[in-house]
Amino acid sequence: MQPTTKILVLCGAAGVGKSTTAYEISHQLGRADVPHAVIDTDQLDQVHPWPPPGLAPSELSRRNLAAVWANLAEVGHTRLLLTGVFVTLERELAWIADAVPGADITPVRLTADVPTLEHRVRRREIGSAAAGQIARTLRQLADLRRPEPPGTTVIDTTGRTVTAVAAEVVGVWLGGGEGRVW
Secondary structure, eight states, X not given: OOOSOEEEEEEOSTTSSHHHHHHHHHHHHHHTTOOOEEEEGGGGSOOSSSSOTTSOTTHHHHHHHHHHHHHHHHTXXXXXXXXXXXXXXXXXXXXXXXXXXXXXXXXEEEEOOHHHHHHHHHHHOOSTTHHHHHHHHHHHHHHTTSOOOTXXXXXXXXXXXXXXXXXXXXXXXXXXXXXXXO
């Protein structure tokens, strides 16, 4: 039996273009009249203290994704685009699969070179969090130098337009090759 739910997990260090690419993917799918939902997983667990006392780090995200997806599926959605840093992708894919059982999950890791990441973070982070975010981004980048799980596509966003990156991701996710929107 074919999975009825297709999930794209768009991940990478802060500054690689996850959110921007997700918005562009959503626009491309919308223009093609392809029903879908977009969730930035940061919004699933943005609480203090974190993690909540007595819960594993991913448990609140898992519970919230399961609840939100139940509502989206009830109204007919079958495609979900999730964004998140996800340094340890294997662990993250496990709670996502648990929250949306039976889904076909396509992981795509976005990357960029250090000067690009620093430029993007400095442009985005204005205020007291900028220096801390750059330090976290560089730590994330170092942590991401491990092998990816089988089936993970890695796409470098350095020097590329968001339109081109999004079209390539859509091609990987929904098939039909780069640039084709379903």
